[in-house]
Amino acid sequence: MLTDFTFPSEEMIASFVGKNILGAPQFSKEELEAVLGVAAFYEKALKEGKRLWDMDGKVMAALFFEPSTRTRLSFETAMHRLGGRVITLAESPENQISSTSKGETVHDTIKMVDNYADVIVIRSPRTGDAEIAANAASHPVVNAGDGFGQHPSQALLDMYTIVKEKGNPEGLTVAMIGDLKYGRTVHSLVDFLKYYKCRLVMASPDELKMPESIVQKMLDNGVEVKFCATIDEAVAEADIIYMTRVQKERFADLAEYDAVKDMFLMNGETLQHFKPGAVIMHALPRVNEISLDVDDYPGAAYFRQAGNGLFVRMALLALTTGNVRGAFKPEWAL
């Protein structure tokens, strides 16, 4: 029972060494809880002011083929907090600043970077790039989001947040609001929620419903699924409310977008419909899907959620490279 985080066994820790982190589905329940346990270990160490150097002397390559400030800074900070070093390639489709602009493939870029780094974090607008990278590299590759594919560290930090905010996730009711069709985040999260028989309550525009295949996967795992017409209805029975953004560019018909664009927003009024103690999550950045007057609500966890990304990413970097050592600088070094 996951009411609290447990530091994993040596065998479990050893099983991560050299592994690529490509998607949420690769994690068994035990592996998921192992990552969360190591994340909690690092969170505690940082809170106590310990100077970690588990990854002293090691180098992480952050290859961001599309901009993602939050994820990049979170991974970079994770490596720094572990005492390691960072090399960064940050480019956007509009601003190709690397040799990939000369026509180099992701495969070749990875073959090159693999010479320099002990672990490679890759973000790409192209689905499948993380797997291409993993095949090219001799060092572990961590997928930081590839197109419509996976974003496993986000799903892991979401689970970490749920447990920190609510304790045992067993049987919780999770409301998912907004764009459930293209939302990589919620798709990955359900892969973990199924381990704890969480109930799913969903509210989205018709165009942006959760894909049937994912719903079926949940049902096959004995997860109860419910569809609601309004956000107020969905939040009414939720312990966790996961907000996502409804983006204009997802709609072929702009009239359709205009009709629904204000239906799945949360504001201070929405809070009236909450169960006591309900928690609001969001992968950020937000635009207007959560209004500012919600920020003061004690269960508004989205900024804490972003913070949790740090500990989970520290765990992934240290686990895959075999550096979960709990090495602290001695007293005189503080």
Add this chain to the structure above:
Amino acid sequence: MLTDFTFPSEEMIASFVGKNILGAPQFSKEELEAVLGVAAFYEKALKEGKRLWDMDGKVMAALFFEPSTRTRLSFETAMHRLGGRVITLAESPENQISSTSKGETVHDTIKMVDNYADVIVIRSPRTGDAEIAANAASHPVVNAGDGFGQHPSQALLDMYTIVKEKGNPEGLTVAMIGDLKYGRTVHSLVDFLKYYKCRLVMASPDELKMPESIVQKMLDNGVEVKFCATIDEAVAEADIIYMTRVQKERFADLAEYDAVKDMFLMNGETLQHFKPGAVIMHALPRVNEISLDVDDYPGAAYFRQAGNGLFVRMALLALTTGNVRGAFKPEWAL
């Protein structure tokens, strides 16, 4: 009397912990001299080849929402020389590489980064962004320039430079040349000069005169103010000559710009009008406002001035985070 720098008292050092550095006006004379004293302490340590680690294990976020190479590299080096780590977000208006391009507010970006960093340095083209950041963050925020607002670390390094170059600033005559209307730098500097009863001598195009409110503030503080028609007249009685650039885009009428654009430039000929030992300062980058033949003049202090930014920024980072410790790596680590 500030003829030399004095390391501040423990009480004074403690008073900086957790403070935001938003603008020059927030500094009392004692606080100003405390920062300079700590800067001098760090300069001495570096000159002696000491390996500092006052900020070992700590992370600085450099958020540059507009390009400013000099200021960014100076802050980043300051953190590295203190043994700390750096995460950087560098974007330009033309090249929005962060999630702020998806519509995220500065407030939300800071709430996120506040989870990762122990101190946040922000540069923005929008006046007031530094204060928004300070309100959003639980960690100290250092304003590295916000629009037409403040740029306090520049004013501090300017004062540090004046004292290093001339000793006691009491009663010095400071000439300010060029754009005194939009020049954030000279506006901030006068807030410090008033503590030492410096005389101000100004030469600028009519369109770019020092704002009346600032002149009045100087007069109210018993500072003598004089306006000159030419650069030659202004430099004639100056101990310090602070050059700024006259930019074309400040003029509504281009004919007006053409009429004055060459009037406030300094070249080898201008040096003939100097008092012996006069010092030239400039916040850099320069274009043509100081010609290359001036660089060999011993009092041409602008590159030394840029170097002083390092020590002052080390002081600000260590003071606000409570890390002025003078922690050096032991002998065997050298």
Add this chain to the structure above:
Amino acid sequence: MLTDFTFPSEEMIASFVGKNILGAPQFSKEELEAVLGVAAFYEKALKEGKRLWDMDGKVMAALFFEPSTRTRLSFETAMHRLGGRVITLAESPENQISSTSKGETVHDTIKMVDNYADVIVIRSPRTGDAEIAANAASHPVVNAGDGFGQHPSQALLDMYTIVKEKGNPEGLTVAMIGDLKYGRTVHSLVDFLKYYKCRLVMASPDELKMPESIVQKMLDNGVEVKFCATIDEAVAEADIIYMTRVQKERFADLAEYDAVKDMFLMNGETLQHFKPGAVIMHALPRVNEISLDVDDYPGAAYFRQAGNGLFVRMALLALTTGNVRGAFKPEWAL
């Protein structure tokens, strides 16, 4: 005889301190072998898992006025692996993110950065910028490629690769294929090959022949030079095959480009013409000049070659700053 690498004498190491690394021609045979010897020393240390801190407390500035991911990440990693810190200015002609966009000269930028860094690495699209930088800086400058000028660290890593792959380079036959007119890489390499009386075999389009002056320099040094019409003919007698890209923009007449563009490509079929044990090199990135089916050939050394850049650049940084110390963190720090 350079069959293996030899760690240089103290006098030789001392002779590098404070030197700028501007071009391959500046290296005597003894100096070349000294760099390779230090590179081998660092490679061995890294392979043994040692945590170097020869450059602990030091700062390298990476000033990239044009994008070059491979070279930048390689230099940055070199500094990190030596325990040092990195500040980076990465801009492209299309995306001027530094104050150089405000009209600042390279000279002034270097004068500024010289205050912050212990060693300056510069990459520029303008031939001669590295020398301008060296004149402006008090710290060592390493040229990471300037326009059609030099790229000495590339030539050094190429020699390091040749010795690692083939042992003693004395008398080897080196085939150079593709664009030999504009290829900075091959021009620099011949400056080293002449020390070992390597035979040169060249195959290129008529428009892109090796410049006469370089050919003459080789002949003057007693190097045998041969021109071949086809790639198959050139590779037939080669121990080392150095591939370069034939770029469309080099041709005034596109019909001419179309006529030759496929003539100097290497694919699996080309391998049939190889001498046993022949080694393929390429400075990367490649586009289509080496097809993917060549990658599995054991002598395909181009990714290993990129990796060798790390050790050679570690050597250059430590040598020029006087930090070849072989300082390792103590056991308890691992």
